[in-house]
Amino acid sequence: MTHVLVVEDDGDVAAIILAKLSEQGFTVRHATTGREGLACALAERFDAITLDRMLPDMDGLALLARLRAEQIAVPVLLLSSMSDVDQRIAGLRAGGDDYMVKPFSPEELAMRIEVLLRRHGEYPDNAMLRVGDLELDLIKRKVWLGREPIPLLQKEFRLLEFLARHPGQTISRQMIFEQVWGYFFEPTDNLINVHIGKLRRKLDRPGRPPLISTIKGEGYRLDPA
Amino acid sequence: MTMVIGPRSARALPEIRHTTTFRLVTTLGVMFVIAVIALLGLTYVLTAAQLTSRSDQVLFKDMHELAGVPRAQLPNAVDGLIVTNASGLTFYGLVGPDGRKLAGNIVLPDGVHGGAPFDLPAGSAAAVPLRAIITRLPDGTRVEVARDTSPIIDLRHRIFAIMATSGLAVILIALVAGWLLSLGPLRRVAQFRAVAMRIATGELGPRMTISRRSDELDLIAGMINAMLDEIERLMEQVKGATDAIAHDLRTPLAHLRHRLQTLARRATGAEADPDPAVAEAIVDIDMVLRRFNALLRISELEASGRQAGFGPVDPMTLLADIAELYEPLAEERGIGLSLEGAYGHDILGDETLLLEVVSNLVENALKFVNPGGQVALSVRRTGDAIVIAVCDNGPGIPEAERELVLGRFRRGSGAARTTGMGLGLNLVAAIVNLHGFALSLEDAEPGLCVRIACQGRENAR
Numbered sequence: 001m002t003h004v005l006v007v008e009d010d011g012d013v014a015a016i017i018l019a020k021l022s023e024q025g026f027t028v029r030h031a032t033t034g035r036e037g038l039a040c041a042l043a044e045r046f047d048a049i050t051l052d053r054m055l056p057d058m059d060g061l062a063l064l065a066r067l068r069a070e071q072i073a074v075p076v077l078l079l080s081s082m083s084d085v086d087q088r089i090a091g092l093r094a095g096g097d098d099y100m101v102k103p104f105s106p107e108e109l110a111m112r113i114e115v116l117l118r119r120h121g122e123y124p125d126n127a128m129l130r131v132g133d134l135e136l137d138l139i140k141r142k143v144w145l146g147r148e149p150i151p152l153l154q155k156e157f158r159l160l161e162f163l164a165r166h167p168g169q170t171i172s173r174q175m176i177f178e179q180v181w182g183y184f185f186e187p188t189d190n191l192i193n194v195h196i197g198k199l200r201r202k203l204d205r206p207g208r209p210p211l212i213s214t215i216k217g218e219g220y221r222l223d224p225a
Numbered sequence: 226m227t228m229v230i231g232p233r234s235a236r237a238l239p240e241i242r243h244t245t246t247f248r249l250v251t252t253l254g255v256m257f258v259i260a261v262i263a264l265l266g267l268t269y270v271l272t273a274a275q276l277t278s279r280s281d282q283v284l285f286k287d288m289h290e291l292a293g294v295p296r297a298q299l300p301n302a303v304d305g306l307i308v309t310n311a312s313g314l315t316f317y318g319l320v321g322p323d324g325r326k327l328a329g330n331i332v333l334p335d336g337v338h339g340g341a342p343f344d345l346p347a348g349s350a351a352a353v354p355l356r357a358i359i360t361r362l363p364d365g366t367r368v369e370v371a372r373d374t375s376p377i378i379d380l381r382h383r384i385f386a387i388m389a390t391s392g393l394a395v396i397l398i399a400l401v402a403g404w405l406l407s408l409g410p411l412r413r414v415a416q417f418r419a420v421a422m423r424i425a426t427g428e429l430g431p432r433m434t435i436s437r438r439s440d441e442l443d444l445i446a447g448m449i450n451a452m453l454d455e456i457e458r459l460m461e462q463v464k465g466a467t468d469a470i471a472h473d474l475r476t477p478l479a480h481l482r483h484r485l486q487t488l489a490r491r492a493t494g495a496e497a498d499p500d501p502a503v504a505e506a507i508v509d510i511d512m513v514l515r516r517f518n519a520l521l522r523i524s525e526l527e528a529s530g531r532q533a534g535f536g537p538v539d540p541m542t543l544l545a546d547i548a549e550l551y552e553p554l555a556e557e558r559g560i561g562l563s564l565e566g567a568y569g570h571d572i573l574g575d576e577t578l579l580l581e582v583v584s585n586l587v588e589n590a591l592k593f594v595n596p597g598g599q600v601a602l603s604v605r606r607t608g609d610a611i612v613i614a615v616c617d618n619g620p621g622i623p624e625a626e627r628e629l630v631l632g633r634f635r636r637g638s639g640a641a642r643t644t645g646m647g648l649g650l651n652l653v654a655a656i657v658n659l660h661g662f663a664l665s666l667e668d669a670e671p672g673l674c675v676r677i678a679c680q681g682r683e684n685a686r
Contacts, residue, residue, distance in 0.1 A: 012476070016483060081472070103479030103514070107486060155549065181550065185581040186515055188588060189508075194553045217486065217507035 002026045002117065005049045007037035007063070008079070009056050013102070017050060020106035021113070034058035041067055046074050048113050053080030053091065061094040068095040075116035079104070088184055107218055108172050115175065118166055131167045132224050134203075134211065136160065145203060155180065156199050163212065163222035172219035196220055244414075247407040254399020261395050265388035272384060276377045277356065281342045284358045287315065287370045292360060299368065300328035314373040316351065322365030333357055333369045344374070354378060413442050417449075429457045468524045471517040478517075482510045519652055526578075526655040538576045540613050540679065541568040544602045547583045551591065559596035562587075566604030570611045572679040578656045585649040586615040586675050594619035594672075610663075611681050616674040627666040 004026045008014040014030055021028045029044065031037035034055040041049060049067075053060040064076055078096040080087060091099045097119070098112050129136040135144040141157050143150040152160065158180045163171060173192040177183055196212060203211045213221050287306060294302040303317045307330055310317075318329035326332050333350050345355040350371065357371035413436075420431045432453060433446035489503040548564045555562040583602070590600040600617045653675075657664040663678040 012480070016480065020483075101518070103475045105479060105486070106483050183550075183580060183584075184577060185584065186518065187584075189511075191550070191554055191588075194557050197557070198553045216501075216504040217489075217511070 002047045003029070003045070004113065005029045005031065005037065005040055005044075005046045007031045007034070007049065007055065007060070008052045009033065010052070013052075013079075016106050017109060020110055024110050024113075026113075032056075034060070034063045038063055038066055041072060041074070042070060048116050049074055049076045050109070050113070051076050051078050051096075053078055053087070061091065061096075064091075064094045064096060075119065077109070077112055077116060079109075105218075107170070108174070111170055111172055111175060111219070114169050115166055115171075118169075129161065129164050131164045131222060132211075134160075134164060134222075136164055145205070150202055152199075152202065155195070156202070159195060159199055160203075160222075163220065167222050167224040170215045170219050170221045175219070244407040244411055246410050247403045250403030250406050251399060254396060254403065257399060258392055258396050261392055262388075265392070269381070269384050269388060273377075273381050276380065277374075280356050280372045280374065280377065281358075283315065284342050284356065284370050284372055287317070288358050288360055288368065291317075291368050291370070296362065296364070296366070299366075303328040303368075314376070316355070316369075316371040316373070318367075318369035318371075320367045320369060327366070329369070331369060331371055333359060333367075333371060335367075345371070347375075410442060417442075417446065424453065429453065429460065464524060468521060471520045471524075475514060475517050475521075478510055478514055482507055482514070485510070519649075523652055523655045526652075526659055535573055535575055537571050538574045538579060539568060540570055540572055540579075540604045540611060541566050543576065543579055543583060544604060544613065547580065547587055548602055550584070551587050555591055555600065558591060558594075560591055560594050561599045563599065563601045564603070565601065570604060570606065570681065572611055572681060574660050574662075574679065575656075578659070582653050582656050582677070583613065583615065585653050589649055590615055590617040590619065590673070593617065598672075606681075607678070609681065610678040613677045613679065614674055616669045616672060618669065618672040621668060621671055621673045622666060624668065 002025070004021055006014060006017050006021070006028055008017060008030070009032050014032070018028050018030060029040055029046070031040050034057045037049075037051070037055070040046075051060045051064060055063070060078060060080070064078070067074070067076070075097040076095065078091040078099045079102055080091065080099065081102040088099045097116050100109065100112060127138065129138055133146045136157075137143075138161065141154075143152055143157065143160065159176065162176065162179050173187060173189060176192055177187045196214075200210060200212055209223070211222060213223055215221055290306070291299065291302060299319050303319050306315075306317050316329070316331035318331040318333065319327040320332055320335075321327050324332075324335060331350060333345065333355075340358065340360060342356055342358045345357055347354040349355075350357075351373070353373045353375045355371040356374045357369060360368045362368065413434075417433055420433055423431050432450045435443045435446050435450070485503050485507050489500050489507075544564055544566070548562055552562055587600060587602070594600060594617045598618050600615065603612075603614045603616070605612050605614070654664055657677055660679070662680070665676045665678070667674040667676060
């Protein structure tokens with residue numbers, strides 16, 4: 001059972017996070033202050049932590065630093081209303097694994113936690129990645145669909161790799177933009193759609209269900225079928 | 226349309242001429258000169274009159290002396306006076322009714338009557354100018370006394386020269402004093418102007434310096450500073466209100482979005498696509514949220530002024546990344562996307578923010594250019610600046626609107642047919658401003674050319 005610690009002082013926000021994570025089937029622990037959060041994190045073993053950047057008694061980054069100093073390597077998703085790039089960088093430098101700007105959609109939060117969990121799970125990092133008929137050689141950067149090689153450009157490969165690392169999981173456009181391109185500003189929907197479209201044209205074969213589905217209002221999903 | 230502002234270093238004379246101090250000093254100088262001229266003129270007139278009256282007195286005295294002499298002894302008396310006249314400036318003459326000289330050393334031209342002294346120019350009776358008096362005796366004999374006036378005229382000329390010279394000197398002194406006195410206030414006015422220029426570019430922080438003299442300039446500076454404080458406070462208030470609205474509305478909107486999504490799921494089941502109407506609503510909410518985020522981001526950028534994330538950036542690499550990112554979108558819309566320039570230029574900036582700038586510009590260009598059009602990205606060195614340009618051959622922006630489109634939410638009239646946030650160019654302006662680069666929108670004939678003139682790193686602060 002996945003166990004998540006939510007350190008969040010805003011009651012409304014916490015309620016939404018808790019509801020969403022419970023809906024995902026996670027067990028959730030809620031802490032409203034930094035001290036309480038730290039105590040929980042030190043006492044129990046969690047699979048992931050969502051951490052508010054600004055807590056009433058301490059800075060979220062300070063808490064994070066304490067955790068890392070205690071050799072607690074649990075993935076941490078920082079939540080902040082500070083969208084500035086510098087803030088994001090500071091958060092990631094302090095040992096955060098991902099950074100989300102408030103307000104966010106609970107779906108996006110759930111997606112990001114899933115990604116964090118998988119990233120820390122034991123997926124093959126230097127081998128072949130297989131999703132259904134799709135095969136990715138992560139070293140040679142080559143792709144096969146069935147036995148047919150699919151020529152992909154560098155960015156297309158990274159996009160497919162990112163989706164393939166999280167099969168069956170909806171990935172938002174913002175996440176794609178951050179992970180594949182490394183850009184932190186908001187892309188227009190169209191921009192990512194077009195890249196996905198290009199990738200689809202290379203992957204889809206007549207008579208077969210499309211590999212990448214669009215989840216309206218949320219993002220994309222690579223189906224393992 | 227790019228405004229270039231810099232302090233004017235040279236204080237040219239024409240500029241000084243317009244200062245209040247200079248005008249006051251010169252006005253005073255002119256009045257002083259008039260007074261001096263009047264004073265000297267009066268002195269001159271009075272002195273001249275005095276000198277004339279003195280020589281007239283001499284004439285009268287001699288004439289009076291001769292009048293008391295019997296007619297028969299007049300020739301002797303005249304000769305006697307000539308001998309006793311030590312100065313040699315006085316001439317005497319005794320002329321018979323027939324015009325013949327009976328005695329003396331002068332014959333004045335005839336025809337002058339009456340007992341009043343009169344002037345004779347040089348050369349008429351003697352080589353020198355004369356002041357003369359004639360008395361006609363009952364038998365027609367004329368007794369003439371004349372005095373050489375050349376020393377007096379000489380003196381008058383000298384006085385006149387002295388007065389003219391001193392008058393000119395006074396005028397000159399007044400001008401120099403005016404210039405010197407104007408320098409001080411002008412220096413302060415120049416300071417004021419430099420501060421005002423900075424304020425005009427949107428920097429509301431600087432204030433006019435106030436000296437300890439509490440003069441009228443300090444008074445004005447104090448008033449301007451108070452006004453600026455008030456303007457800054459009001460702007461803060463307005464901006465604060467805007468930001469607060471954006472900030473406060475974001476959370477309920479996010480909640481609303483969440484509820485819509487839950488609703489859609491409940492209606493159709495988790496795996497199926499949500500109701501199209503609900504999906505549309507979610508897309509709309511996303512757009513509103515994006516707008517608010519952009520607004521807040523602009524505020525953050527405007528407020529931060531920080532350059533913490535600055536480092537060396539190769540603009541060509543940046544453009545190449547953006548070109549790669551937008552190539553598929555351009556292709557889909559049938560628009561050519563070209564890249565021109567050389568690698569190796571080095572500017573100091575925040576790469577992420579600059580990527581956002583160029584991305585915004587390309588996004589805009591792709592939005593407005595019709596299929597078949599062109600969007601060109603380029604890097605060029607122009608003088609000291611490295612110019613990043615995003616040019617298109619779309620409809621462009623009318624000159625009058627170019628300044629406006631940089632403002633929050635403003636969109637050109639041609640934008641009505643395309644959807645857009647209207648905040649893109651404003652965000653661009655905020656980021657370019659943060660870097661201290663110059664942004665200009667130009668006519669590409671046809672189309673729009675957005676240029677960002679960056680300082681090369683070797684020229685950076």
